[in-house]
Amino acid sequence: MSTAGELLEVSLGPQHPSTHGVFRMNAVLDGETIVKLKPVMGYLHRNHEQIGEGITYIGSFPFTDRLDYFSAMSNNFGLAIAIEKLGGITASERGEYLRIIMAELTRLVNHTAVTGFLLNDMGAFGTPLLYAFREREKILDLFEAASGSRMMCNYVRPGGVRQDVPEDWLKQAKEIVDHYPHFLDEFEKLLTENEIIRQRAQNVGVLSKELAVNASITGPMLRASGVDYDIRKVDGYSLYPRFSFRVPLGSVGDVYDRYYIRILEMRQSVKILQQALKDIPEGPAISPKGAAMGKAPRTFRPAKNEAYGRIEAPKGELGFYLVSDGSPQPYRYHVRAPSFVNLTVLEDLCIGHKVADAIIILGSIDIVLGEVDR
């Protein structure tokens, strides 16, 4: 009896297939080739949006830390921008600089960690991931010194940041940032030219320009496909127009491009950080209106209005949509999560590839299930 042409259904998960959370893929295989793949989400659903509608605007900040727990500072930043738009709050200049420094440090943390995880998925257990974590740890120590917590920072506020950074913090940050290119060189020496990685990653999971735009993919994944779209440039929010940096673009849109674009973005982030750490002015870390709001959250009652604040989070466009009905709590609170939208093309990327490739394609999309399921 021949089994040729018979399809096999395999359920991958719901453990951690890419160490980013609880996720399940139902793959239909012909031999080892994937012919159909259905992502199953929702195992980590924590009712984030509904909780946000039941508490004050400030009360949502600690919950946004837990969306994408690799980049808590960026998530805080996104919500702060949305609230500032809603309430007409302006941020102090030092506050803006500190927020940009934090957001770019977060980008370094996220891209370093995800590159390590991607290599872990390819089968390079330990070495690249631990090299990445060694550097990530230094930045997390900076976060701890500034905010009191390594990952659940809850630091950025509308109008600036909650507390000014401690003495010597900027000096320490400068040391770490200046050392970062050396680490990136070492990391690239380890990985970029490696033939095994090229064999595994090149021309695997190619995302075409057209599909990327049609599926509203954002972030490094979109830029790896060669679309020049970076919200820091397009929107020019906060003080980003002041800094000179370039937006690296990929050409093929495969797993290798997605890996390499993150390395290049980290080099640009280091550039932004060096400029920001040099130019940061003295002054209050938070504007008076923002400080009053943090001290008494229920006094903030924006007029009936709606606002959408978005930032270029490490994973893509992170947007917060707020509708106010004049009460201290938002009437509607919605999160546009980049991981979730980027995950929708998973099936298109995986069809025609082997099962082992599906794992690294998932790893290269860079998802965190805390953000996908919310």
Next chain:
Amino acid sequence: MAFIGAGVLRGMGVTFRTFLETYPWGRVLLRGLRQPAVEGLVTIEYPDVKQKHAERFRYFPFLVYDGTPDNLRCVSCKICEQECPPQCIYITGPAKDEQGRPQKANGRTFPVEFKIDVSICMSCRICVDVCPFDAIEMDNQYELSSSERFGSLILNKQELLKPNEYFQRIKPTEASEVDARLAAKRPKPQPVFPPKAP
């Protein structure tokens, strides 16, 4: 690229260098070859060696008192209970006497019971931000594991109360700021003999 496999070998060179950096003799060897060598061992053996945390490191909240435990700063206004995002603070009070009038100690009302369920607390520090009396602050004790769900994970008023000296010890910068702020708020003692008009 000279030959296939050169990239892999170069990568292995990086791994070997890092291997050498984790040993003292390896670092001596690297320096002998005029290579930069930093301490490669970045981990610590946790229960024996403990990591030094930043001063702002926060874990769970505690209540501050000045001098004696009955002189606590908390007046049982319940703002923290209301603003706590995961709703883990439970306050009973303020204390009342038989006629239903608020009791006072040192000129302030005080809570009968103050409980924090630390298994729900997410260490966000919002209670500290909203407290108008600087009565609640963040502790840095993190070794609190327990085998039961309730019991020792619900901290009551006695367990939460800690002296201002303790706060000064764990967070000197923040505690001095708080002390200065409180001293500015306190009414200045009236001079006994009012100065005469010239």
